Amino acid sequence: MVDVILGLQWGDEGKGKIVDYFASQYDVIARFQGGPNAGHTLYVGPEKTKVVLHQIPSGVFHQGTVNLIGNGVVLDPITLQRECATVSGFGVNLKKNLFIAQRAHLILPTHRALDKAAELAKGADKIGSTLKGIGPTYMDKTGRNGLRVGDLLHKDFEKDYQSLRQKHRVLLDHYGFNEDITAWEEEFFAAIEELRAHNIVSGEYFINEHLSNGKKVLAEGAQGSMLDIDFGTFPFVTSSNTTSAGVCSGLGVAPQRIREIIGVSKAYCTRVGGGPFPTELENETGEELRRLGSEFGATTGRPRRCGWMDLVALKYACMINGVTAVVMTKADVLDAFEELQVCTGYMVDGQPSEQVPFQMTRAAIEPQYRAVKGWNTDSSVCRDAASLPAEMKAYVDFINGYLGTPVRWISNGPGREQIVPL
Template structure:
């Protein structure tokens, strides 16, 4: 069976640490969507490690890590990460596997991403400029190059044909940036990629399941960035929800077991787009400061606000979440009062539903206040030791969203997780 860990907000929920925490319980960790726009932060031997392409189980030597076909892969980023991981004594050629069907990000994808975002001006969506959108566009446009293609003798022609198509688009943007240096690095990275385990993933993973192996599917970004159900058009280019597991790995819906959703105890967002509970005051600044809220991929300051239960319940519904992991609960330790959003006011009417279009409309959050716990929770190991006011806060969330919070992360360390 396949269990799933995914984000329930706009990304940056702390999924990397959570996958790393659960990894010893699984035989296979598999990324099923997204690309190097994701940044999953781990702490290995006390040192910070941010993974953009490699699954977060890579530091567990007996765990197989798979990059699935739903991912878009930047070979240059992958090589850099493999080099960084190897410095910790990890042999990626032993426990990292890549689907033949995984689409490749080429240098002109990055150029197209940048050119497109520049043209949008003030209407830009906050792209990470990693080439993600153009790569997925080539996938749906049936122009993409895939990892399996690099092993074929006519790959250079395939690449040249795609580059020519891209150049026409870049000329239309009047984009003249030289990418020759990027191309040299790209082809060097392809030679490295050829030395890794390139597999027929859907057969590999289904065969493993039939033999009783436990699989954990690792999501990137967050549910509110889903191309269909997120805050369109300020979304990513893939399905970040549990439905993406099936198409991103080649497994049947019948194989999906637990869906573990990760949410912060408050909300953050990087880049543009709707954010109903965003705080433009000293409290928002304090959340950012205490939580060190800066993007793991971009370094951009994250927008901060109170938890949005309307959006969280929506995310739990569309994903079929069976358990919730709440991260960064310790960031709220010093706040005397906490607020949660329980409804939206839209045009004078109150609703607990997420509207299909959240951009360009005024959404006023309806708040419910809670007393803070004013206690350092970072050293707590047992649920019974959690402050009563913290338990009250969690219980309300449980009842509202209809899915139980079963784990609370109370610090960045691998062992700083309380099981409820």
């Protein structure tokens, strides 16, 4: 069977820690979409050293698990090379526990250049791209131009690379982009040699063979549901399917293989970059959330926009994913507040609604709030449900009643031990 962990907001929900928490219960951890625009933060070893993984699955530090980068991922060999060096430094044998799907598409230096050129050309309308080449790589995938990991093993790879590079050069000239990317290419080809030495497998056969042998698979998503290319806040979205539907196409598993879908949500909301954010707080409260939550992007370092919990968007995300249980992260960030606000509805162009609009950028959306009493006490020391503040439990009960999907775990700090089952 396959269980899924994915984000229910605009990414940055703390999925890396949650995957790390559950990983020991599974045989295979598999990333099913996204690329180096993801940033999954872990605290490793007795010293709790901070490690940010961008492409390697978050179960890599658990002995006895194997980790698969699935075909739905777009892979940057340079980022992977750096990550492998970091992970290997902790004594992890990647030759033994990291596998890469042949069908995963490669991010080329010219994809990064195209990403930068396109974002610059948008001016004030930029979407907040991480400039990692994600969008152009997925465009080549759907345009049937891309190069895949399996192509590295073919004798014509360099010829195919030059052909695609020339196509990209025409587009770059159109943008007037003349930055020298020679250094990027040198890094790329050095990383390619290392990538060839990894375990490159037929991902779909690999994962299904493990399932047929009774192994347990945990599918790890990147970004968040509100960034899904189809169901997110378009056009301020990522280029892949971040929802549970992406598991099947991103790993090559059948829908009936999926059992639990665990959604991860912060106890409040954040967003990096541009795009709609109905409950954003552009005031002292928003600044306080950012400070207390250390809300800066794990990949970009950009300050995150902060706001109150948006139950309209969260219920929508639970619906489109078929979420069976929720993990609420960073609950301890709300410890300092005597009163919390929770969005339970919108006024959309003057009309009440409990639905996420088709095009949020073209509607005047006013969040409708319900006040909830805060707990104003240190919850980070709690290790079981009985010790949690009564007001925190009431906050969770209110959310459960609205969603109809239970919050079954609360994360109340960065440590692996700081997760409380409910």
